[in-house]
Amino acid sequence: MTTHLELPGYAHVYSGKVRDLYAPVGPDGAPVPDQLLLVASDRLSAYDWMMSPEIPDKGAVLTRLSLWWFDQLSDLVPNHVLSTDVPAAVAGRAVLVRTLDMLKVEAIARAYLTGGGLEEYQAKGSVSGVALPDGLVDGSRLPEPVFTPTTKAPVGEHDLPMTFAEVEAALGVEVAVEVSRLTRAILARGNEIAGARGILIADTKVEFGVAPDGSGGLVLADEVLTPDSSRFWPAELWEPGHPQPSFDKQYVREWLTSAESGWSKSSGEPPPELPAQVVEQTRAKYVEAYERLTGETF
Template sequence: MSALDLPGYTHVYSGKVRDLYAPLDADGQVVDDQLLLVASNRLSAYDEMLSPEIPDKGAVLTRLSLWWFDQLADLVPNHVVSTDVPDAVSGRAVLVRKLQMLKVEAIARAYLTGGGLEEYRAKGSVSGVALPEGLVDGSKLPEPVFTPTTKAPVGEHDLPMAPDEVAAELGAEVAAEVSRLTRAILARGNEIAAARGILIADTKVEFGVAPDGSGGLVLADEVLTPDSSRFWPAELWEPGHPQPSYDKQFVRDWLTSAESGWDRTAGGPPPELPAHVVEATRAKYVEAYERLTGERF
C-alpha cells in the first residue's frame, strides 16, 4: 500500500484500512495537534488483508461516520476538525484532532452472535457478564453488554479482556466511562437504526484523550459503520441461526465457503475475491448508508 503524494501533508502511518497524514505549516513543519484520516477501499477479514479493494468503501464509511457523529454529539465529543481536505482524497478523508488512543478495543453487543455466542455456549457469560439461559444465535440481550478486547498489532488476533484487565490498563474510572459510553452509543444507534429497518448487533468504537490528559474521552476513528459493526436487516431477523447482514459477514461467509476453497487454519493467504463478491459487498455498504441516512450515495 503506497502512500499518496498530498501537497501540504506528510505520510505518518498506514493501518489495515486507514492511512494517516500530518498537516504541514507554511514553513513545512509538522502541525502536531492534527491528523488527516484517510479511509481506503481496502478490506480486511479474519485479520487478513483481502484483494481486490471494494470500490467507494472509504467514501461510504467516511460519510456514514460523519452522519453518526452528528447523531451522537450530545453523548460524547468526537475528533472531527474539518472536512475540508485535499481533492485527491475528497469524500473519504477527515481532518481530526490528534489524540492519545486508548489501548483497548471498546466493543458492545446488543445481540448474541459471533465470538460472544461461542463464549456464552461454553460459559453462560460474555466477557464475565452472566447472561440468561436459553439464548441462541441472534438472541436480543436484555441490555447492551460491554465486551472489550485487546488491541493486537496487525497480523495478530485481539483477545477478550476481563473487567479487571480493562481497569488495570485504563484505570477504574476511565474503564467505567468507556463501558458506559460504548453501551450508550450502541443503544442510541439501535434507537435510530431500528426505525430505518436495521438492527445493530454489536459495534466496536475507539476512544482517545487529549495528549496532555485534559478533558474527557473523545470518540475517534469511525463509528457505527458496516466495518465496525454487524448490521442486520430488521425484517429478516430470526434468532436461532446466523442472520443475513449488511457488513463484512458477507465476505467472511464467502471466505469460509466451499467456493473459496480457503482453509483459514492452514496459515496461507486468502484467495482473491471474485467480482460478484466485490460488487455485492459494495452494494451492501451503499444500501446500509442509504437506509440509515435517507440520503442517496
C-alpha cells in the same frame, strides 16, 4: 503491501489495515501540531487478512456514514472531527481530526448474541465475564447492551477478549467505567435510530482517545457505527436460531469460509482473490446500509 498516496502539504505518518494517517505540514516543513488527516481507504480486512481486490467507494461510504453518526451522537460524546476541508485527491473519504492519545483497548458492545460472543456463551454461559440468561441462541437479543472489550493487537495479530478487571488495570477504574458506559450508550442510541430505519446493530466497536495534555474527557475517534465496525442486520429478516443475513463485511467472511473459496481459516495461507460478484455485492451492501440509515442517496 499497503501503498499510500503522496499528498502535497501532508506527510504520511502511518497506514493501518484500512486507514492512512497524514500530518499537515506548515510552510516551514514542520508537521502542524494537534492535527491529523485521517483517510479511509477502499481496503477491506477479514479474519485479520487484507483482502484483494479493494471494495470500490468503501472509504467514502464509511467516512460519510461516520460523519452522519457523529452528528447523531454529539450530545452523548464529543468527537475528533475538525474539518472536512481536505485535499481533492481524498475528498469525500478523509477528515481533518484532533490528535489524541488513543486508549489501548478495543471498546466493544453487543446488543445481540452472535460470532465470538456466542462461542464464549456456549462454552461458559457468559461473555467477557458478564453472565447471561440461559437458553440464548445465535441472534438472540440481549436484555441490555453488554460491554465485551478486547486487546488492540498489532496488524496481523488477533485481538484477545479482556475482562472488565483487565480493562480497569489498563485504563484506571474511572476511565474503564466511562468507556463501558459510553460504548453501551452509543450502541443503544444506534439501535434506537437504526431500528426505526429497518436495521438492527448486533454489535459495534468504537475507539476513544484523550487529549495529549490530559484535559477534557473521552473523545470518540476513528469511525462509528459503520458496516466495518459493526454488524448490521436487516430487521425484517431477523430470526434467532441461526446466523443472520447482514449488510456488513460478514458477506465476505461467509464467502471465505464457503466451499467455493477453497480456503481454510486455520491454514495460515493468505485468502484467495475475491470474485467480482463478491466485490460488487459487498459494495452494494455498504451503500444500501448508508442509504437506509441516512435517507440520502449515495
